[in-house]
Amino acid sequence: GDSVTQTEGLVTLTEGLPVMLNCTYQSTYSPFLFWYVQHLNEAPKLLLKSFTDNKRPEHQGFHATLHKSSSSFHLQKSSAQLSDSALYYCALSEGSSALGRLHFGAGTQLIVIP
Amino acid sequence: ETAVFQTPNYHVTQVGNEVSFNCKQTLGHDTMYWYKQDSKKLLKIMFSYNNKQLIVNETVPRRFSPQSSDKAHLNLRIKSVEPEDSAVYLCASSRGNSGNTLYFGEGSRLIVV
Numbered sequence: 481g482d483s484v485t486q487t488e489g490l491v492t493l494t495e496g497l498p499v500m501l502n503c504t505y506q507s508t509y510s511p512f513l514f515w516y517v518q519h520l521n522e523a524p525k526l527l528l529k530s531f532t533d534n535k536r537p538e539h540q541g542f543h544a545t546l547h548k549s550s551s552s553f554h555l556q557k558s559s560a561q562l563s564d565s566a567l568y569y570c571a572l573s574e575g576s577s578a579l580g581r582l583h584f585g586a587g588t589q590l591i592v593i594p
Numbered sequence: 595e596t597a598v599f600q601t602p603n604y605h606v607t608q609v610g611n612e613v614s615f616n617c618k619q620t621l622g623h624d625t626m627y628w629y630k631q632d633s634k635k636l637l638k639i640m641f642s643y644n645n646k647q648l649i650v651n652e653t654v655p656r657r658f659s660p661q662s663s664d665k666a667h668l669n670l671r672i673k674s675v676e677p678e679d680s681a682v683y684l685c686a687s688s689r690g691n692s693g694n695t696l697y698f699g700e701g702s703r704l705i706v707v
Binding site (some may be wrong): 513514516521522523524525526529553567569573581582584586587589 | 596598627634635636637638639642684693695696697698699700701
């Protein structure tokens, strides 16, 4: 079945350093990949999504490239900000008629310190 | 801005009681979902509803049941809560097709004592 793996449960960074959160996936079909972000006591919300190989969506300084060859969709940002501290989920939506159902990874807690 | 509204935000109850969580979306979406976020922050889908029909029912215990009056509302009822039901229950909506964004509510936290 479809699955998403986020290898880091917790990432702690100093402000200004680059961010990279890993995401790999397994899927039978051609999937859509997403990153959702959840700040403390808030709803998860879409950060960015991609469903075309080698296209690179960007939002709020974050970007991710879907690589079908390596089944990856890593999230990156060149310089972390204190406000980036949050829980980040990578998610996969089946390319078939899954009506929007998402499989979420376990999440990566990002903490940015001064 | 919030467009998926959940009530109550927080509920404490005893084992064996019945609990209901309400959800309303104002986005005009045709698909709604309930997700469970456990103490380890794992997000698991429980149900999804499309045009008032249940289209996904993951292996959740039978004491859980979704209830929908129209495409803008999807409630969640738990008939007899157990300690492992303590979690945050997140409602979401989307346009039905795969690849569309999910919009989440802020969640309903359930504590079972």
